[in-house]
Amino acid sequence: MVLSDTGFWYAFFNPKDKYHPHSLAVMQRLNEGLITTWPVITETCYLLGKALGSKSQLRFLQALDANYVEVFQIQPKHLPHIQQLMQKYADLLMDLADASLVILAEELGHGRMLSTDQRNLKPFAGTITNHSKISYCRNNHVIAAKTECHERTRLSGVCVPHTRGFRIV
Numbered sequence: 001m002v003l004s005d006t007g008f009w010y011a012f013f014n015p016k017d018k019y020h021p022h023s024l025a026v027m028q029r030l031n032e033g034l035i036t037t038w039p040v041i042t043e044t045c046y047l048l049g050k051a052l053g054s055k056s057q058l059r060f061l062q063a064l065d066a067n068y069v070e071v072f073q074i075q076p077k078h079l080p081h082i083q084q085l086m087q088k089y090a091d092l093l094m095d096l097a098d099a100s101l102v103i104l105a106e107e108l109g110h111g112r113m114l115s116t117d118q119r120n121l122k123p124f125a126g127t128i129t130n131h132s133k134i135s136y137c138r139n140n141h142v143i144a145a146k147t148e149c150h151e152r153t154r155l156s157g158v159c160v161p162h163t164r165g166f167r168i169v
Contacts, residue, residue: 001070001108002030002035002113003034003035003101003105003108003111003113003114003115004034004036004069004115005101005113005115006040006097007019007117008114008115009044009048010044010047010116011023013044013059013060014048014051016051016052026114033070035070035071035108036101037071037074037097038073038074039099040101041060041064041071045057045060045061072100072104072107074103085102086099
């Protein structure tokens with residue numbers, strides 16, 4: 001399963017977004033299932049509605065209803081850790097959606113993600129308690145399964161430069 005963040009879903013359902021063509025291409029080539037969280041779904045619906053209106057929100061929700069993506073259930077047992085993460089990374093503006101993806105990465109044992117967020121999970125990589133491998137990129141690169149990026153870190157391993165949006169290996 002590949003984690004999916006708000007930025008990816010926003011690009012996929014917003015034809016005006018600069019990453020829209022890349023998101024379509026990734027979805028056509030992706031050979032793994034996608035998983036996200038309810039906070040990401042909520043954030044995506046809000047941003048799509050604000051930018052494009054309710055029809056875009058409904059298209060997104062219909063995709064969820066058609067089981068194109070699995071939804072991870074945040075449980076009450078996760079709330080103390082979510083609060084801890086949000087407090088610890090308040091200066092980086094970690095919100096509930098970000099924290100929920102960290103929880104999901106911990107549960108899955110990896111942080112492979114589709115995202116347009118330059119921060120992605122990088123600032124939070126040290127917080128993954130089960131030594132998950134976090135994949136992320138910078139410079140407006142979009143994350144994909146086993147993605148390439150411009151940095152080498154203790155969690156993501158060797159990264160090779162890639163300059164055109166998504167790259168699925």
